Amino acid sequence: MREVYVAGVGMTKFGRSEFKSQLELFGEAAMDAINESGLKPKDIQAMFLGNAQGAADEGITVGAQHACAEIGLGNIPAIRLEAACSSGTTAIINGFMWIASGFADIVLAAGTERNTASSTDNATRLMNTGPHHRYEGPTGITFPGVFGLVAHNYSHAYNIPMGELKEVMCKISQKHHHNATFNPRAQFRKELTREKYYESAMVADPLQLFDCCPMSDGSAAMVLCSKEAAQKLTDKPVQIIGIGQASAGGLITQKDYIRPIARETSAKMAYKMAGITPKDIDVIELHDCFTIAEIVAIEGLGIAEYGKGWETEAKEETALTGRIPVNPSGGLKAKGHPVGATGVAQGFEIVSQIRGNCESGRQLENVKIGLTDTMGGPLAAVGNIIYKRGW
C-alpha cells in the first residue's frame, strides 16, 4: 500500500451563507486547498465530495460533477459520498484508497453543505431520516432526543448526579466557545457565560440550547497525494497513517449508547493501522454534536477510561492548555457543523496544527500526531483518521 500525504488544506468560514450555494462554498475551500498545495485545478486527478443532504436541502444531485465544473477541475472522476455526519471523513478515506492503490497521484477530498437552506421544520424532518425509517423514524425521535438519552444513561450507569454532569457539560460548551474566539473561520466567536448556558432553552432534557451544535453552511477541502508528489509540493509533510471506519444499525440494534460499538471498532482499526496508542496523540478534533457526545467520545477513543470522561473534562484536561487538547478549533459546537464538511474541517484543523499554521491563541506547541473523529446517524457511522508530521 502506497503512503498517502496531505499537500494542502482549505476551509470557508462556517456560519450562515445567505447567497452562496454549497457548490460555491466548495469552490472557495477547494481553491484554497489547491493554492496551498502549489497546484492548479488541472493537476487534480479525482474528486471526492462529502455531502449529506444536497438533494434535500438545495435541490442538487450529481453534486460532485457540478462541483468539478465550478472550479474547472476538468472531466475527472468525481463522486459524492454520504455517511451522514461522517460524509466528509469518508471522502478523505476513499481519496486515500485511490492514491494508496496507485490508481491516482493527486486527488481532492472535500465536504460541503448548506444546512440553513432548510427550514427548521424540514431540517428536523431530514434529521429524522437518520434513525431506521421503519422502526425508529415513526417514533418521532431526532438527534437531540438520542443524545438526551445518552446523557441520562451516562448519569445512571456511572451514578453521577445530573446536576454534576450538567456542570461538566457547561464547561465543555464554554471551552468550545472560548477556543472559537481564536478561530476566524468559526461560526460563534463569543465567550459563553455559565449564566447564559443555564438560562438557555431546554431542547431535549437534559440538553439545553448551548449543549447543541448548530447546523451550518460551509465547506472544507484537502489535497491528498503520493509521497513522491508530496516531496515536490511541500516541506511541511503530513502523512495519513491511520484509517478507521465502522458502522452500526439503528438504535434498537445497539446494546449500549454510552459505548457506541461503531466508534470502538473504528478507533481500534485506526490505532492498529497507525501502530500507536491513544497516549501518542497530541491533539484531537472530535464529534461534539452535543456536549455529552464529547464525554462519551473521549472514552471511546481511549483518552479517558469508561465512566471517567466527565472527570477528565471537569479537570479541564482537554483545554488548549490541558494534557490532551480536544477541539482547539471550537468543535462542532462553536466552529459550526455543516454536516458533510465536518470531517474535512477537522482534518483542516489537525493539518494546520501540525504545520503550525493556526492563528495565535489556539496554535498548540509541537504537535506531532493528531486524530479526527466523526459520528453520523444513530451512533451508526464513525470515521477516524490519524495524521502524523514528517516523512
Add this chain to the structure above:
Amino acid sequence: MREVYVAGVGMTKFGRSEFKSQLELFGEAAMDAINESGLKPKDIQAMFLGNAQGAADEGITVGAQHACAEIGLGNIPAIRLEAACSSGTTAIINGFMWIASGFADIVLAAGTERNTASSTDNATRLMNTGPHHRYEGPTGITFPGVFGLVAHNYSHAYNIPMGELKEVMCKISQKHHHNATFNPRAQFRKELTREKYYESAMVADPLQLFDCCPMSDGSAAMVLCSKEAAQKLTDKPVQIIGIGQASAGGLITQKDYIRPIARETSAKMAYKMAGITPKDIDVIELHDCFTIAEIVAIEGLGIAEYGKGWETEAKEETALTGRIPVNPSGGLKAKGHPVGATGVAQGFEIVSQIRGNCESGRQLENVKIGLTDTMGGPLAAVGNIIYKRGW
C-alpha cells in the same frame, strides 16, 4: 496495484416493489451474491452502496449503515455513493480501490433503489435536481427533454431524416423487449410490436413512451476480492481489468450532446487501463435510458464510428445474434432502471455472461471480455468497467 476479481453476483427481479423497502431489496441481492461466493456475511470487510435518491424517495439516510445491519454484515466500514445513474458503478469502482490498495481482501459493492416510492410529480421534481440547480433546473428541463434534444441534434448533425431515425429507435426498443423475454429478473418481458411503439404517447418530441426506460425498484450486488481470495472461492474467475470514470458540468458547459465528453474520457481511461481496444469486447451492457442514448453510446464507446451508430443498430449488429451484442439483459428499457442499482446490475449480467450462468435464450457463446457503461445526470457522470474471464 493488486488484481481485483469478482467472487459472486446477485440481483433481485426489477419492477415495482410494493412492500419491500430499498434496504430489504438490498438484502435479497446481497445475500444472493454472498451465497454465490460461498461466503457468509461476516466475511465481508467493507460495503459500498450505490443509491441515488434514498433520502428523497423513502426517507432513508445513513442507508449504507442500515443496509449492513439488514443482513448482519457486522460493524464494517460502509458508505453510500451517489453519482446519479452511475451510482452503482462508482460503488464497484470504490470497492475495487479498497482491494487494489491492499486495505481489504473481500468487499461487497451493491446498488439499491425504490424509485416507485415517489409519486410521478415527486420523481419529476427529483430528476430536475440533476441539471445545474441555478442555471438549468429553473428552466424546467428534465431528462426526456435532454434526450429529445439529443435525438434532434443527431438527426440534424448527420442529416438523417427523423422518420428514419425513429425507425431505428423503434428497433432498439423492440430488441430490448425481446432480450428481456429471456431474463426472469427483467421488468418488462413482452415483445413490443412496431404498432404499439408508434401508437404510444409522445413524451418529449421525438421520444415516445417506448423510447423511455422506466424508473424501477430493485437491487444488485457483487462480491469483489483479491486474487488470493478468488483462487479459494471460485473456479470461474472474472477479473476487473479496466476502470473508467469521468465527469462533466451542466448542459450549458458542454459543447456536444451527441458526443458527451464524459463518456469519451471515461471509455478511453478504461480501455487504456485494460490494454484493449473496442474490437476486443464481446458483449456490452450500456446506458439506454432512452433509445437514442444507445445510439450515441455505441459511438462513444468506439463500437461504431461517429454518425454511424444508427446504421449499426439498423443492421441489428447489436442483437443477441449480432456482431457485438448490446444489452442482452434487456437494458434499462426492458430490464428496468432502479437508478442506484443499474451499474451493479450491468455487472451482474456481464459476469453471468462470462461464467455462462445466464438463462437460455440470452446466454451468449464464449464471452471473454465484457464492458459496462452508465451515464448519470446531464450527460455528466459516466462510469465504465471492463470484466475479463480467467486468471
